[in-house]
Amino acid sequence: LTxxxxxxxxxxxxxxxxxxxxxxxxxxxxxxxxxYKATYNTLSGPNPENTTLSTSAYSVHFSDRWIRDVTSxxxxxxxxxxxLDRHKSLFAPGNCMRSEDTFSAGEGAFIVNxxxxxxxxxxxxxxxxxxxxxxxHAFYDQREDIQTVLRVHAIGSLVDxxxxxxxxxxxTYHNDLNPSGAVIDGVPDAITPGQHVWELVTxxxxxxxxxxxxETDIPNFDYTTYYEDDASPSVTQCTGDxxxxxxxxxxxxxxxxxxxxxxxxxxxxxxxTLRTLVFSGPNEDVGFAQARHQEIVNPLTVQGTPWPNATDxxxxxxxxxxxxxxxxxxxxxxxxxxxxxxxxxxAHVYDVAGRRVATPVARTDAVGAHVVEWNLGAxxxxxxxxxxxxxxxxxxxSRFTKIR
Numbered sequence: 001l002t003x004x005x006x007x008x009x010x011x012x013x014x015x016x017x018x019x020x021x022x023x024x025x026x027x028x029x030x031x032x033x034x035x036y037k038a039t040y041n042t043l044s045g046p047n048p049e050n051t052t053l054s055t056s057a058y059s060v061h062f063s064d065r066w067i068r069d070v071t072s073x074x075x076x077x078x079x080x081x082x083x084l085d086r087h088k089s090l091f092a093p094g095n096c097m098r099s100e101d102t103f104s105a106g107e108g109a110f111i112v113n114x115x116x117x118x119x120x121x122x123x124x125x126x127x128x129x130x131x132x133x134x135x136x137h138a139f140y141d142q143r144e145d146i147q148t149v150l151r152v153h154a155i156g157s158l159v160d161x162x163x164x165x166x167x168x169x170x171x172t173y174h175n176d177l178n179p180s181g182a183v184i185d186g187v188p189d190a191i192t193p194g195q196h197v198w199e200l201v202t203x204x205x206x207x208x209x210x211x212x213x214x215e216t217d218i219p220n221f222d223y224t225t226y227y228e229d230d231a232s233p234s235v236t237q238c239t240g241d242x243x244x245x246x247x248x249x250x251x252x253x254x255x256x257x258x259x260x261x262x263x264x265x266x267x268x269x270x271x272x273t274l275r276t277l278v279f280s281g282p283n284e285d286v287g288f289a290q291a292r293h294q295e296i297v298n299p300l301t302v303q304g305t306p307w308p309n310a311t312d313x314x315x316x317x318x319x320x321x322x323x324x325x326x327x328x329x330x331x332x333x334x335x336x337x338x339x340x341x342x343x344x345x346x347a348h349v350y351d352v353a354g355r356r357v358a359t360p361v362a363r364t365d366a367v368g369a370h371v372v373e374w375n376l377g378a379x380x381x382x383x384x385x386x387x388x389x390x391x392x393x394x395x396x397x398s399r400f401t402k403i404r
Contacts, residue, residue, distance in 0.1 A: 024141040025055040027115040027122075036110065042126075045105040053120060057142040058206075058279040064104035065124045066135070069240070073206025075142070076281035083168040083205050086240035092157045093226065093251075096238035103127040111136065111383060123383075129153060130260060132352055134383070136401075146275040147403055149381050151260045158256055160273070161226050161249025162210070163240055164201070171203030173246050175225065176293075179286045184246035186231030193225045197297075199248060200289035207284035208277060209292045212250055215381065215404040216271040218257060226251035261353060261380075272381040274404055320390035322347060324374070328401035331376055335360045338369035343391025345370075349400065350385045357384070376402055 032048045033039035040047055051062040054074075061070030071084035091098055108126020111134060123136035130152030138145040148160075164171070164184060174181040175196040182189035184201070199210045214221065228235065228244040237244060259271050278292045320339040327333070337345055345365055349358035360374040379402050386398045 024117075025053060025115065025120050025139060027051075027053045027120040027139070029113050029122075036113070040109065042109045043107050045108065047104070051122075053122075053139055055139070055141050058144075060139075060144075062122075064101075065108055065110070066100040066103040066127070067239075068100075071208070073208060073279050073281075075206055075279055078206030078282050079204055081167040081205055083164050083171065083201070083208070085163040085165045085243075085245070087161075088163050088239060088247075088249075089158075089160045090238060091155060092159055092253075093228070094236040094238070096236060098128055099238045101239050107131060127152070132260065132262065142279050144277040144279075146277070147272065147381075148275070149272040150256070151262075151382075152258075153260055153263050154258050154266075155256050157251070157253050159226050159249065159251040160275075161247050161251075162201075163237075163247040164245040165241070166243065166245060168201070168203075168205060168245055171201050171205055171246065173227070173229075173248055174200040174202070174286055174289065175248075176290070177225065181286075182227075182229065182246075184229055186229060186243065186245060188230050189227070191225060191227040193227075195223060196225050196250075198289050198293040200284065200286065201246065201248075202282070202284050204282050206282055207280040207288070209280070209284070209289045210278075211276045211293045211296045213274045213276075213297065213404065214250075214271070215274075216269065218269045218271060220254070221252065221271075222254070223250040223252040261351065270380045272404060320345075320393040321369075322386075322388045322390075322396070322398065324386065324398070324400050328403045329376060330402070330404045333374045333376060333400075335372040335374050336369065337361060337372075337388070337390070339365075339390040339392065340367060341391050342366045345388070345390045347386055347388035349379075350387065351382065352384075361388070 030050045031040060032050060046064050049062050049064055053060050057075045059072045059074060060068060063069050068087040070082045072080050072082050074080045089100055106126060106128045108124060111123035111125055112121045114121050120139040123134060125132060125134035127133035132151040135148045168184050171184045172181040173184055176198050177192045177194045177196050182191060197211060201208045226249050228247040230244045233244040257269050258266055259269050261268060276296045322337045325334050325336060339345060343364060346362040347360055348356050351357050358379060361372055381402050381404060384400045386400050387395050389395045
């Protein structure tokens with residue numbers, strides 16, 4: 001391995017444009033009913049959208065909260081056609097009791113809809129009898145991270161997969177258990193099932209690598225590969241079109257116990273999934289998918305050194321401050337705070353039900369900046385509110401996200 005040194009300068013205030021003059025993506029959230037706060041029905045859907053996101057590498061479309069119905073790869077000489085029918089979530093293949101359609105038709109709301117210089121975030125909550133089940137998309141220039149946190153009473157099984165469109169015909173599906181692949185053509189294929197860790201769909205239309213990482217304490221969680229390529233499927237297609245072109249993803253056939261903190265019966269378990277997509281040009285090979293998977297599961301680590309006396313300047317010029325770094329975080333985070341006068345500083349963490357679940361800081365400190373290590377191991381993945389105050393500061397609220 002080789003390591004390079006680079007320099008990034010961060011400013012807490014000033015007139016520099018935060019995007020450095022670049023706009024890597026275009027996110028157009030269009031709710032057909034009108035302005036979100038005035039017209040969105042949080043008690044019952046559907047709430048139709050015509051929402052698009054595009055970068056130089058790909059474009060997607062959403063027609064409702066949970067309904068992603070377009071994915072086009074536009075890298076290099078990719079054809080740019082829409083290869084996706086639907087991103088689907090069901091209890092089981094052919095079981096139409098719950099789906100992305102019923103999720104969107106039930107109660108729910110958006111957690112975040114924000115376009116930034118580095119990434120765009122789209123997050124929503126509410127999936128029928130899992131009212132606090134949520135999904136957050138983090139879109140980057142050539143990559144997308146989809147975090148889904150299941151919070152629902154015990155269910156019999158779960159399948160989550162991408163069903164491709166007729167424009168994907170001719171592409172080849174691979175995963176780490178089936179490196180030789182199978183051509184997507186509507187003719188059934190024999191796929192070796194098992195706990196795959198990456199998938200690749202590639203052809204003249206472009207290439208899409210997907211890696212799925214599960215974080216759960218459910219005993220004996222042993223998903224298998226779901227795959228169906230059939231122009232006349234015997235399995236009912238609950239949503240989208242009536243054809244199964246290269247439908248592929250993971251399938252947990254065993255019962256999933258309660259994951260909803262609001263259900264006060266029996267033991268509570270945690271289940272979340274991080275699906276990472278990488279978009280690339282036509283006809284990538286298995287080696288490309290393996291390399292992208294390694295990058296995903298072994299992310300780059302970065303170390304930074306503050307400018308001399310930067311924290312002292314922060315306290316002197318801006319008074320009391322509070323931050324959690326990184327945010328989102330997986331297992332550990334740093335709570336950074338400071339104040340211009342000695343005294344007590346405290347921060348309390350609350351879940352979506354309003355219960356206090358952690359107190360990372362509650363102590364009296366001297367003037368200046370301080371750092372406290374926060375072990376997140378016992379905290380379930382999710383979105384939290386942090387209420388904090390210092391000796392000269394009233395209660396304020398920040399948002400924190402725990403992943404995986």
